Amino acid sequence: MNLGAIDPVLLIASLMVAATPIILAALGELVVEKSGVLNLGVEGMMITGAICGFAVAVETGSPVLGFVLAAMGGAALALIFALLTQYLLSNQVATGLALTLFGLGISAMIGQAYRGVKPPATAKLNLGPLGDIPVLGRMVFSHDWVVYFALVLVAGVWAFLKYTRGGLILRAVGENHDAAHALGYKVVRIRLAAIAFGGACAGMGGAYVSLVRVPQWTDGMTAGAGWIALAIVVFASWRAGRVLLGAYLFGGISVLQLNLQAAGVPVPVEILSMSPFVVTIIVLVFISARQKGAAVAPAALGRIFHASS
Amino acid sequence: MNRRTLLGATAATAILAATGAFAAAHGPLKVGFIYVGPVGDGGWTYEHDQARQKLLAHFGDKIETVYQESVPEGADAERVMTQMALSGVKLIFTTSFGYMDPTINVAAKFPDVKFEHATGYKTADNVAVYSARFYEGRAIQGHIAGRMTKTNKIGYIASFPIPEVIRGINSAFIHAKKANPDVQFNVIWAYTWFDPAKEADAAKALIEQGADVILQHTDSTAPQAAAQAAGNVITFGQASDMGEYAPSPRVSSIIDNWAPYYIARTQAVIDGTWQSANTWDGIGAGMVGIGEITDAVHEDVKAEALALKDSIASGAYHPFTGPLNKQDGSAWLAEGEVADDGTLAGMDFYVEGVTGTIPN
Amino acid sequence: MSVIRLERRAAPSRFWSVATPILAVALTMIAGGVMFALLGKDPVAAIRTIFWDPLFNTQFAAYSRPQLLVKAGPLILIAIGLSLGFRAGVWNIGAEGQYIIGAICGAAVGLAFYPADLWIVFPLMVIAGALGGWAWAMIPGLLRTRFNTNEILVSLLLVYVAEQILASMALGLLRNPEGGGFPGSRNLQQYAAASNPELIAGTGMHWGVVAAFIAVIFAYVLLTRHITGFHIRLAGQSPRAARFAGVNPARLVLLCLGVSGALAGMAGLFEVTGPAGQISIDFNVGYGFTAIIVAFLGRLHPVGILLAGLLMALTYIGGELAQFMLGLPAAAIQAFQGMLLFFLLAVDVMTNYRIRFGRGAAT
Structure with missing residues (x-):
């Protein structure tokens, strides 16, 4: 065993990268759920974004154009969900799962031409003197632009929900769509925008996997990251800042367990492999036990809205 | 068994036999493939499908091929095989270990259909098994790794602790150690067949802990990209050549080359000479290909590696030749003794010098 | 203000509740046909292969038809359990994990008896499977009732934990000692006392399918005739009213999670002892997730679930046929299934709403 081989600076640098796709997708889903809509199709939107971004970048x-198109691809898929759930009033859980199935299929079909291709590299952002700061420079200031974009987005979503009128309306729609409608807000249109935003974020998260983390295209390559993003939204109790915490916790333990294995720690591999999931559950239990009964989910989450008048 | 079920069973068998015979009557030979992943996985299934395409190119309109992707092991596999056989396919390649029992079950129902099961060990009159001696390729990788490493740390990304993977680790380690006695292996068990992002993280963890050579028994190019980003790290292509990362970090590769075998077995069915067999071929027969060793490898090392490849191919040298001890120090192979295929096929121990334990 | 408006019906339309699935399948055939044509395949042949051949093709329908039951059995069994929870607002997304643990527990009991030839082995395995699934579902259940922890997250993450346990069991504790070091347990099909064979040859009926039918009937009676069924429906529609009616929310959560877990566990056990045969690293094939779709496609109604399960099974088996008969990529089949679900969900709106054209006078 050689624990000394694990460099905490590099570990944190790695977890920031590992958590980025989850942060992006979870933030998008957070906004969707805040508007009272539950879209379980995150995995499908991520994988669609992954191939759209990859194809365009190639x-x-x-790569920048790739990310833009990935966002559009994810949003386009999300709009199918929006059409079904908002205009045709279909069940959100089932529609979301169907979206995942559809996204996995479509992406693999588009991807047939892109197997074994290497995408253009996404450059590290040169932050000038910041990158030369000892320890912090390597740990925090040595990443590509998407890592920072995701962090800025966390702050943006947090501020939007907390301080802006738009955020207030979005939350009102998510808490009680009938009341919001009675006040004259366009419930369906607001939700449409939220769903599209969620799709765009998930698409970018997917593109981060195919363009930066891996980078290659293979069918189904997001390998469940969308589901983790969904779990992180719940973990975060629908708060933007906690999304960051949850994604870093999950990403951190995922990276740490691999590092522990490499260092030869005598803990069974099965235990290490399941640790990211188990630790996330345990932490959530502590958080939720402290909150004592406070209903944190948006009250209208998953409920169908139909303006009767 | 009561009378009713007995009658039902007979009727079902009669239907199966009748339709099978009907479909056999005319047309080109139909050859079927059952894949465990999508043909776009860039690794295991991709290479089987490449071989299928070569097979088709070789025989032209004398054969037809059909295939099915992403077939789960177990009940679904059994159904897919049965439906293939019912539709008149006469030779079916089932290309994953988990198809073993389903293959045997279905083969019993279709005595005129020939089955070829990859990487298993159960045979029948109409079931042959085949596998590749990838550990021969691992020996060459191990040698290059041992000679190239400066940190003496070699990282190994493994999937699940099954004999195939353990054999690869041992073979690579033995030859790395021969080339460089100070060499040390760090193994990460990814516990997944497929999760490119996890493979990337595993490669990064190994590199950050000082490994400057990464060997992988997982199929994505994620570790290659991680090595490229780190610089000064070399890697080897797995399953397919991964030539897009040559000349560095990818300095060589193991390529699964199933085409010669598929062509030979199909020819045997056409000629009526097909027989059940247990084939385990390596570099010599061309089933295991060694991708070009790039100029990033020093000339001397490259020459040594090629010499090693030739001696393995000709059968002059076996990668598991004694003296070799097991990890616990107990004797395994005496001086000059060569491992038997039975032990290799079920290998569940590390050789002496590998650190860490095999899960379970 | 809009040109097309939806007007809620006083009661769901009987006509449309039957007609919408047919309409949806027809629409999918058109849209799917266009997709297949774009891929350069004969759309008519593709549609026929998916929907017709598994049922009526002279070459292999005799085999494919019973396979519908084999494929639909676990989907229906799991979906029935989930539907109770979904009606009550209890979100068990982790049936896949309960399915895995049920299979492991049941198989472990059977393998512990190996090679004893006792009739009691199989019943004990079924009980162990149900208990395993139940216990795995009790984790999110107890965490929800004790600590108010969200059951969506816990049940979902426990799927991944269950998958790791499965891999570990296939490689370790339950590994076939005569399997030459390869992963995977003994094949239970070959151990008569623990196997779940076809009960009547050529029908696909095994104990899991029987259990699925019993579950459908049981759920139907529960929901229409029993006070617990009333409580479940009430809790879903109005949690406040349910509390006034004396429903103990914690008990209801545990009941719903427990039943769905136990049924998923049994589905896993029937699958591992029957069609699949053995515990392997990736024994699970996603029934737990697909069953969620089945539950909603069936409008959470037992009979609807039965039909939805059979329809899903048909698209799986027809999709397989289309792949190897016509060379369609698996991805196209997946997209096609997604489209079918979209259309089914979309046209369902006709059942509960009337479509009105023209400007509404009231707005």
Whole structure:
């Protein structure tokens, strides 16, 4: 066993990268759920974003353009969900799961032409002197732009929900759509925007997997990250800041367990492999036990809205 | 068994036999493939499908091929095989270990259909098994790794602790150690067949802990990309050549090359000479390909590696040749003794010098 | 203000509740046909292969038809359990994990008896399977009732934990000692006392399918005739009213999770002893997740679930046929299934709403 081989600085740097796709997808889903809509199709939107971003980055040579198109691809898929659940009033849980199935299929079909191709590299952001700060420079200031974009987005979503009128309306719609409707807010349109935003975020998260983390295209390559993102939203009790905490906790333990294995720690591999899931559950139990009964989920979550007048 | 079930069973068998015979009457030979992953997995299934395409190119309109992707092992596999056989397919390649019992079950129902099961050990009159001696390729990787490492730390990304993977670790370790007595292996068990992001994290963890050579028994190129980002780390392609990462970090590769075997077995069915067999081929027969060793490897090392490859291919040298002890120090192979295939096939121990324990 | 409006019906339309699935399948055939044509395949042949051949093809329908039951059995059994919870607002997303643990527990009991040839072995395994699934579902249940921890998250994450346990069991404790070091347990099909064979040859009926039918009937009676069924429906529609009616919410959560867990565990046990045969690293194939779709497609109604399970099974088996008969990629089949679900869910709106054209006078 050689625990000294694990460098905490590098560990944190790694977890920031590992957590980025989950942060992006979870933030998007957070906004969707805040508006009172439960979209279980995150995995499908992520994988669609992954292939859209990959294909565009390969064709144009621009990873940035790839991310933009990934966001659009994810949003486009999300709009199918929006059409079904908002206009045709279909059940959200089933529609979301169908969306995942559809997304996995469509992405694999688009991806047939992109197997074994190497995408253009997403450059590390040169933060000038910040990158030269000892310890912190390597740990925090040595990443690509998407890592920071995700962090900025966390702050943005937090501020939007907390301080803006738009955020207030969104939350009102999510808490009680009938009341919001009675006040004259366009419930369906607001939810449409939220769902599209969620799709765009999930798409970018997927593109981060195919363009930066792996980077290659293989069918189904997000391998369940969308489900983790869904879990993180619940873990975060629907708060943007806690999404960051949850994603870093999950990503951190995932990276740590691999590091412990590499260092030869005599703990059974099965236990290490399941640790990210178990620890997340345990932490949530502590958090929820402290909150004592406070209903944290948006009250209208998953309920169908139909304006009767 | 009461009379009713007996009658039912006979009727079902009669239907199966009748339709099978009907479909056999005319047309080109139909050859079927059952894949465990999507053909776009870039690794295991991808290479089987490449071989299928070569098979089709070789025989032209004398054969037809059909395939099914992402077939779960177990009940679904049994159904897919049965439906293939019912539709007139006469030769079925089932390309994953988990298809073993389903293959045997279905083969018993269709005596005129030939089955070829990859990486298993159960045979029947109409079931042959085949597998590749990938550990021969691992020996060459191990040698290059041992000679190239500067930190003396070699990282190994493993999937699940099954004999195939353990054999690869041992073979690579033995030859790395021969080339460089100070070498040390760090193994990460990913506990997944497929999760590119996890493979990337595993490679990073190994590199951050000082490994400057990464060997992988998982199929994605994620570790290659991680090595490239780190710089000064070398890797080897797995399953397919992964040539897009040559000349560095990817310095060589093990390529699964099933085409020669598929062509030979199909020819045997056409000729009517097919017989059940247990084939375990390596570099010599061309089932295990060694991808080009790039110029990132020093000339001397490259020459040694190629010499090792030739001696393995010709059968002059076996990668598991004694003296070798097991990890606990107990004797395994005496001086000059060569491991028997039975022990290799079910290998569940590390050789002496590998640190860490095999899960379970 | 809009040109097309939806007007809620006083009661669901009987006509449309039957007609919408047919309409949805027809729409899927058109949209799917376009997709297959774009892929360069004959759309008519593709649609026929998916929907017709498994049922009526002379070459292999005799085999495929019973397979519908084999494929639909676990989906129905799990979906019935889930539907009770979904009606009550209890969100068990982790049936896949309960399915795995049920299979492991049941198989472990059977393997412990190996090679004893006692009639009691199989019943004990069924009980162990149900208990295993139940216990795994009790984790989110107790965490929800004791600590108010969200059951969606816990049940979902426990799927991943169960998968790790499964891999570990297949490689370790339950590994076949005569399997030459390869992963996977003994094949239970070959151990008569522990196997779950076809009960009547050529029908696909095994104990799991029988259990699924019993569950359908049981759920139907429970929901329409029993006070617990009333409580479940009430809790879903109005938690406040349920409390006034004397429903203990904690008990209801435990009941719903427990029943769905036990049924999922039994489904796993029947699968591992029958069609699948053995515990292997990736024994589970996603029935637990697909069953969620089945539950909602069936409108959470037992009979609806029965039909939805059979329809899903048909698309799986027809999709397999289309893949190897016509060379359609598996991805296209997946997308096609997604489309079918979209259409089924979309046209369902006709059942509960009337579509009105033109400007509404009241707005």
